[in-house]
Amino acid sequence: MADSSANSDYGPERLEAEVRALTREYPFVVAGSIGSSSLGRPIPYFRLGNGDYRWHFNGACHANEWITSVLLMRFARDYANSYARGGAFWGKSAKDLFARCTLWIVPMLNPDGVELVQRGLTADHPYYWDLLRWNRGSGQFRRWKANARGVDLNDQFPAHWEEERVRRAAEGPAPRDYSGERPLSEPEAAALAEFTERRDFHAVLALHTQGEEIYWNYRGGEPPESREWAARMARAAGYRAVYLEGSDAGYKDWFIDRFGRPGFTVEAGWGHNPLPPEAADELYDDIARLLAEALDCAPALD
Incomplete structure (x- = not known):
């Protein structure tokens, strides 16, 4: 069945409305905010399990994604x-996953950027002239x-940030690849890093x-189970688990470097960004299987 949310106008306001609806329908889902964006918008999160x-x-994290x-x-x-129905969830017991894991989801880290992609540049935007210049007019x-x-x-993120900045060679603000003046200079990245430190996650996945x-790897700092978990997720989705080199300063990189725990970046779908809205239904089948498998990788903690 097609998902009505998969249209070309899925910005911060739509997301916030869906988060509110989710918590109303399922009172066991708890929602909040990890902080604010550059323009002061809340960055929602919610918790299940x-x-x-x-x-x-x-x-x-990337606006056009x-x-x-x-x-x-x-x-x-x-x-x-x-979970509410007591049924299976992509071949797994939702009740078992809820009992084993607590999952925190931040569905839209970059709400300002998403709105820019969705609605374009408006005359009242506080960075109107800067954005035109940064976007080459x-x-x-x-x-x-x-x-x-x-x-x-x-x-x-502070994981060999200086090397990534040199590699990217972006001299200033731009549509992509500018690393900023320093690590965690942007409120969105700083909020996610602080949220991660505070919640002390055992594993993370950036979609x-x-x-x-x-x-699944970063400079040899990943734990042994990362390879196995990536292989399980790859089998579930029909994706490839890739040993990646020559990339730094990403959220997954920092998490592995900082904590030595499993961290993953998943590149969903195939084509050119932004992927078309109508691709959501096709993408979802693979991604839901992958994410359910990720939860099932979690060991039972004593």
Whole structure:
């Protein structure tokens, strides 16, 4: 069945309304905010499950990959519904997963950037003239990846940040690849890092597009189980588990470097970003299986 949320107008307001609806329908889902964006918008999160193992998923770090927010929200609704009904969830027991894991989801890390991609640049935007300049005078923002200040949030984390900045060679704010003036200079990245430290997650997964690949390593700091978990997720989705080198300063990189625990970047789908809204239904079948498998990887903690 087609998902009505998979349209070309899925911005911060739509997301916030869906989070409110989710918590109304399923009172066991708890919602909040990890902080605010560059323009002061809340960055919502919600929590499902009550197990000791702490998983975290996030999406829409890159603005033109907003379809990942649609996928995560649909996953959350299906997971909550399966638990409420006491049924199976992609071949697994939702009740067992809830008992084993607590899952925190941040479905849209970059709400300002997503709105820019979705609605374009409006005359009242506080960075109107800057954004035009950073976008080379173009009013077309469909391929914009950065936040509202022209910083690529997935190049913001303190894991060999300086090397990534040199590799990217972006001199200033731009549609993509500018690492910022310093690590965690952007409120969105700083909020996610602080949220991660505070919740002390056992494992994290950042959902991006595109390529149908799973990246699971970082400079040899990943634990032994990361390879096995990535292989399990890859089998579930029909994706490839890839040993990645030559990339730094991403959220997954920082998490592995900081904690030595399993961290993953998943590149959903195939094509050119932004993936078309109508691709959501096809993408969801693979991604839901992959995310359910990720939860099932969690060991029972004594």
